[in-house]
Amino acid sequence: MSGVDAVVIGGGVIGLLTTLGLAQAGQKVLLLERQQQVGSEASWAGGGIVSPLYPWRYAPAVSALAHWSQDFYPKLAxxxxxxxxIDPEVHVTGLHWLDLDDEADALSWAQRNQRPLFAEDIDSVYRAVPPLGPGYQSSLHMPGVANVRNPRLIKSLRAALQGLGNVQLREAAEVTGFVRDGERVVGVKSAAGEWLAERVIVAAGAWSGDLLRSLNIELPVVPVKGQMILFKCADDFLPSMILAKGRYAIPRRDGHILVGSTLEHEGYDKTPTETALASLHASAIELLPALADAEVVGHWAGLRPGSPDGVPFIGPVSAHPGLWLNCGHYRNGLVLAPASCQLLVDLLLGRAPIIAPDPYAPDSRL
Incomplete structure (x- = not known):
């Protein structure tokens, strides 16, 4: 099959937004997803905080993508x-970081980057977040941080693509390799046949490295397992997101509370474990003691696309003309997606990029 401008491999939030951006620019795009439904992997499993958990601990390259995306998310929704x-429910709640060891670094980062992050009196935190557990001594607050309801975001993106005449969406269509003309990549192979295109974009999350190995490309992207639990509470139970000791609680508009997450190097095993459930439950009760009496209505695991320093690979691979990457977002795929995909579309179409592309360029990092 031929006749499309681009094939996008991977139907997570990165692949969906890449496809949408290209299609809105007039490109004919084929999106291929190996699962029965798009968005079934990390994009569905994540928490959806529209900020890195500790933004000051990341490279400026991550901050640049995060800042653009944070500002754009309300418009996207x-x-x-x-x-x-379909409302993706971009829910602005703010975020409290409790008892940090590197508060000074965080405040210095906020000043340099002109981000609204402030130290606050702990008594005011307890007044603002009544269910917070006892014993916390200090807090930083970023009032404008939102969370997005990622399963609804996926549904909305899928519906948007289905409404476009220049997009083909194929689920249960696993890509097994690439069609080449010499070193040029001119399409992809699957059990259902071959698809040809001017450009092939790899946005396959944790599976990107395995796929690219067939081209003798060693992409340092590996699966990193994360487990979450979900509680159901009253709609007004938790007014703000909170984070302490590496664990966070995220309120949804309907009273669901997400608590996460673990970091596990278990290959492609996504099996939820009782050990993780017990650990997450204990963290939830330490953060919010009333959750001891709340029902756990969900427990799942997903695979993040782990990459060095969490900096994604975005751009062309010059050794294989026609091949482009948009992968390796590690813990921040949902946070960085709008900017990452806009940058990829800008580069692919020869437009002025929204931010400097060099830190993400595959050629200088592979």
Whole structure:
């Protein structure tokens, strides 16, 4: 099969937004997802905080993508709601970091980057977040941080693509290799046949490294397992996101509370474990003691695309003309997706990029 401008491999939030951006620019795009439904992997499993957990601990390259995406997310949600009737629920709650060891570094980062992060009196935190557990001594607060309801974001993006005449979406279509003309990549192979295109974009999350190995490309992206639990509480139970000791609680608008997450190097094993459930439950009760009496309505695991320093690979691979990457976002795929995909589309179409592309360029990092 031929006749498309681009094939996008991977139907997570990165692949979906890449496809949407290309299609809105007039490109004919084929999106291939190996699972039965798009967004079934890390994009569904994550928490959806529209910020890195500790933004000051990341490289400036991550911050640049995060800042652009944070500013763009409300507009994206409005556009998707208008186009599809499905609200991704970008929910601005703010985020409290409790008892940090590196508060000074965080405040210095905020000043350098002109981000609204402030030290606050712990008594005011307890007044603002009544269910917070006892014993915390200090807090930093970023009032504008939102969370996005990632399963709804996926549904909305899927519906938006289905409404476009220049997009083909194929699920249960696993890519097994690449079609080449010499070193040029001119398409992809699958059990269902071959698809040809001017450009092939790898946005396959934790599976990107395995796929690229068939081209003798060693991409340092590996699966990193994360487990989450979900509680159901009253709609107004938790007014803000909170984070302490590496664990976080995220309130949804309907009273669901997400608590996560673990970091496990277990290959491609996504089996939820009782050990992780017990650990997450204990962290939840330490953060919010009332959760001891709340029902756990969900427990799952997903695979993050782990990469060095969490900096994604975005751009062309010059050794294989026609091949492009948008992968390796590690813990921040949902946070960085809008900016990452806009940058990829800008580069692919020869437009002025939204931010400097050099830190993400595959050629200098592979």
């Amino acid at each position: 409005e556009q998707l709601l208008a186009a599809t009737g």
